[in-house]
Amino acid sequence: MYFYCLFTIFHNLFPEKSTVSNLNDALDAECIVIATDHPEFKEISPGKIKEKGIKVVVDGKNCIDKKIHTYIQIYLFLHFIKSLDL
Numbered sequence: 390m391y392f393y394c395l396f397t398i399f400h401n402l403f404p405e406k407s408t409v410s411n412l413n414d415a416l417d418a419e420c421i422v423i424a425t426d427h428p429e430f431k432e433i434s435p436g437k438i439k440e441k442g443i444k445v446v447v448d449g450k451n452c453i454d455k456k457i458h459t460y461i462q463i464y465l466f467l468h469f470i471k472s473l474d475l
Contacts, residue, residue, distance in 0.1 A: 394420075401429060420445035426452040435460055 397408045399415035409415050412429050421443055423430050431452045438446065439460040446453070446461055 400425070401427065416441045416443065418443060420447070422447040422449060423453065424449045426450035 397415050397418065399407045399409050399412055401412075404410070412433075415421070416433070416437065419442070423433075423446070430450070433453050435454055435457045438457045444461055446457060
């Protein structure tokens with residue numbers, strides 16, 4: 390059995406490393422991983438998560454609204470990533 394994942398990368402400070410041009414395009418996914426706590430990530434609303442159909446959120450900075458758990462299947466927040474400065 391094989392599993393695969395297609396992914397996009399968005400980082401407003403490093404657009405040359407991004408595979409999409411804006412956050413809205415990056416949210417077109419079943420799973421998102423938040424690895425920085427920049428303001429635009431903190432402002433991702435539970436309504437946007439529901440609208441986009443995101444099923445899994447890994448919040449590596451513990452920075453988004455915890456009410457999103459009502460709209461998704463899996464929500465993880467990881468405290469150990471806070472020490473990384475991505």
